[in-house]
Amino acid sequence: MGEPFIHLAGVRKAYRTRGDALLAISEATFDVEAGELVSLVGPSGCGKTTLLKILAGLHPIDSGEVRIGSPAQPFDPSRDIGMVFQQPLLLKWRRVIDNVLLPAEILGLPMTQSRARARDLLALVGLKGKEELYPYELSGGMQQRAAIARALIHDPKLILMDEPFGALDALTREKMNLELLRIWEEAKKTILFVTHGITEAVFLGTRVIVLTAGPARMADNFRVELPHPRTLEMKTSEAFGEYTRRIYRLLGME
Amino acid sequence: MAGHPLALQRYALAVLSHIGLIVAWHLFVKLGDVPKFVMPSPYETVRALLVPNYRWAENIAVTGTEIFAGYILAVVFGIGAALLFSWFRWLEMAVMPLLVSLNMIPKVALGPLIIVWFKYGIGPNALMAFAICFFPIVLTTARGLREVEPDLLDLVHTLKGSRWQLFTKIQLPGALPYVFSGMKVAAILAVAGAIVGEFLGSDRGLGYLMLQVQVTLDTAAMFMAVILITLIGVVLYGIVLALERMLVPRDARIA
Numbered sequence: 001m002g003e004p005f006i007h008l009a010g011v012r013k014a015y016r017t018r019g020d021a022l023l024a025i026s027e028a029t030f031d032v033e034a035g036e037l038v039s040l041v042g043p044s045g046c047g048k049t050t051l052l053k054i055l056a057g058l059h060p061i062d063s064g065e066v067r068i069g070s071p072a073q074p075f076d077p078s079r080d081i082g083m084v085f086q087q088p089l090l091l092k093w094r095r096v097i098d099n100v101l102l103p104a105e106i107l108g109l110p111m112t113q114s115r116a117r118a119r120d121l122l123a124l125v126g127l128k129g130k131e132e133l134y135p136y137e138l139s140g141g142m143q144q145r146a147a148i149a150r151a152l153i154h155d156p157k158l159i160l161m162d163e164p165f166g167a168l169d170a171l172t173r174e175k176m177n178l179e180l181l182r183i184w185e186e187a188k189k190t191i192l193f194v195t196h197g198i199t200e201a202v203f204l205g206t207r208v209i210v211l212t213a214g215p216a217r218m219a220d221n222f223r224v225e226l227p228h229p230r231t232l233e234m235k236t237s238e239a240f241g242e243y244t245r246r247i248y249r250l251l252g253m254e
Numbered sequence: 255m256a257g258h259p260l261a262l263q264r265y266a267l268a269v270l271s272h273i274g275l276i277v278a279w280h281l282f283v284k285l286g287d288v289p290k291f292v293m294p295s296p297y298e299t300v301r302a303l304l305v306p307n308y309r310w311a312e313n314i315a316v317t318g319t320e321i322f323a324g325y326i327l328a329v330v331f332g333i334g335a336a337l338l339f340s341w342f343r344w345l346e347m348a349v350m351p352l353l354v355s356l357n358m359i360p361k362v363a364l365g366p367l368i369i370v371w372f373k374y375g376i377g378p379n380a381l382m383a384f385a386i387c388f389f390p391i392v393l394t395t396a397r398g399l400r401e402v403e404p405d406l407l408d409l410v411h412t413l414k415g416s417r418w419q420l421f422t423k424i425q426l427p428g429a430l431p432y433v434f435s436g437m438k439v440a441a442i443l444a445v446a447g448a449i450v451g452e453f454l455g456s457d458r459g460l461g462y463l464m465l466q467v468q469v470t471l472d473t474a475a476m477f478m479a480v481i482l483i484t485l486i487g488v489v490l491y492g493i494v495l496a497l498e499r500m501l502v503p504r505d506a507r508i509a
Contacts, residue, residue: 056412057445085405093427093503105423106415136505154413 003045004031004046005190006055011064013050024050026217028064030209034073035182037191039201040213041247042219043240048194051211054190056197068158070204075157079107082151082189084161090150097122100149105234107154110168114153121149124183141172145179147220150220152187159191165200174232177203198251202243203230210250245251294474299481302474308463310482316459318486320376320448324383325490328440331384332391333433340399340425353392361386361447367455368455379451379459386447387440391433398432399425434498441494445487 010027014021025047032038040048051057054066057077059177069075082103097118104114104171122131125145127138133141144164151159164180169246177200195201201208202224210220225241226234234240276296280290281294290298303310320490339346364385402425410420452461458477467475498507 051410056408058408058411078412081412083409087301087403089403089406089409092426092505093430102423103409103413106410106419112269134503134505136503164272231271245309 005034005067005070005073005075006032007038007067008032009056009065011051011066012062013047013054013059013129014037014062016151023215024148025054026215028218030192030218030221031216032192032207034190035148036206037181037190037193037204039205040192040211041049041198041201041208043196043213043251044166045216046087046211046213047216049162050213052162052192053159053192056083058127058159060129067108073157079154080157081158082154082156082162084151084159085089086149086166088135088140090143090146092135095132095134096127096138096146099146100153101153106162109154114188118149118153118160124147124152125149126179126228139172141176144168146177148180148183152183152189159189161191161193163195166195173197173200178230178232180204181228187251191216198244198247199235199240201247202240203235206245208247210247212251220246286372288384291471291473295478298474299405299477302478305475308467308475310414310478313458313460313463314482315487316376317448317461317483320379320451320459321383321444321486321490323376324380324385324448325382325387325441325444327380328387328438328444332388332436332440333395335392336395336399339396340421346396350396353389357389357393359395362450365450368451369455371426374451374457375453379448379456382451383444383447387444390439391436391509394436394439395429396431397498398429401432402428430502434494434502434507437494438491441491442487444490445483449483 005192008031009029011025012023013025014023017020027131028047028051042048048129050059055068069078069080086151090096092106094102097115100118100121101111101114104111104118107148119131122128125148127142127145127149130138130142130146135146138146141164151161163196166174168176180191181204195204203223207221207223209218211217213220222243226239280296283293294302302308335349339350361382365382368378368385369383372381402420406424407420410424415423448459449461452459453465456462459485464476464479465477467473
């Protein structure tokens with residue numbers, strides 16, 4: 001095994017507000033292999049969103065090292081990142097398919113091929129036949145599926161997801177978890193998934209990174225040795241319980 | 255379609271209430287034996303159109319020109335100014351507070367000044383309409399251009415999108431509902447602006463005609479003039495609504 005796809009070492013980031021430095025991340029060190037689905041879990045204010053934005057190249061870091069890509073996995077920051085946010089953030093004035101095409105337009109990709117790809121992706125996320133609808137005609141869960149298709153349109157290597165199912169009701173959320181796993185297996189992407197849902201983190205992740213707040217720091221980083229494809233029954237298994245207890249303990253909730 | 259008969263019913267009711275008002279007006283005048291110079295009946299009002307001296311067509315054209323010219327100018331300059339504000343932050347910081355202050359001036363109070371500076375006629379009255387509808391357009395458009403979801407900005411930034419792409423694909427279409435909300439308010443104001451201009455000084459137009467027939471107590475002609483002024487406003491408002499329907503999908507519209 002060569003170099004990891006993502007390598008973070010001693011990453012530190014502080015925000016300055018009125019002279020005070022607020023430490024968003026004190027020391028983050030971890031690697032992610034290509035094709036992994038890594039959950040970043042922690043309470044509000046633990047710096048998990050900041051970490052995603054650093055990886056997206058939106059925030060500079062104060063010290064440490066961030067490297068994405070390797071000779072075996074070349075990485076172009078403008079073309080190889082797909083983002084999904086807590087809100088679907090679809091453009092109200094565009095039809096679903098034109099929303100999915102937005103990144104392709106910005107990158108100047110050939111439109112005929114992209115349009116065909118957008119249709120395939122909408123089918124992949126379960127929105128076949130909804131291409132010509134407007135966002136308001138979709139439910140919250142369906143809007144988030146469209147947002148996932150939008151993140152995949154330019155075929156990026158890395159998908160960054162910031163609590164994408166946080167605004168959905170509990171049942172839709174469970175369904176979307178299963179959907180995401182299916183999409184991840186079919187699309188073969190590396191995914192970093194930020195959440196404050198502990199069961200969600202374990203259920204989705206091939207690995208879980210636990211962050212704690214006050215001061216923000218990395219508390220744990222472990223592999224989840226549950227077989228794929230994951231099923232909802234696994235949530236009641238002893239092994240699953242072990243993993244969630246391990247996180248609850250770290251977050252001082254046990 | 256289940257919703258269709260309901261929509262039809264709604265239109266029918268709206269038409270009925272308008273007809274109802276005219277019928278009530280008619281009955282009020284007839285049963286109350288109201289003198290014609292106080293309130294003419296609907297029939298007498300329409301008959302006023304037959305007086306050739308009143309030159310209805312020309313007066314409609316004059317007032318219509320004032321309203322539309324002032325309004326279109328306000329749309330062009332209002333949206334243009336708001337765009338400049340969104341491109342040059344310092345300009346917005348300098349000029350926006352000034353505009354907010356100037357907006358406090360009752361534009362109608364400028365009428366006598368406009369006459370001093372520009373004499374009277376179609377141009378100055380269009381200017382009056384412009385002055386009164388410029389502010390709502392520039393203020394709402396500027397606000398619409400400012401309202402961009404921060405996460406959408408991030409999305410464009412990760413793709414190394416240009417400022418122009420951000421503007422054309424997200425900022426401008428996102429601002430359109432605000433633009434139309436300002437334009438709808440302004441459409442109503444434009445009519446008032448032009449008529450006040452004609453009241454203050456003019457030699458043509460429906461507002462001018464109203465002052466003329468006021469002297470001879472031809473109330474029916476005054477009623478007709480008010481109705482025609484209203485209809486010009488309805489046409490302008492209708493055009494704006496139709497444009498909005500074409501350009502802004504239902505969910506994005508602001509009432």
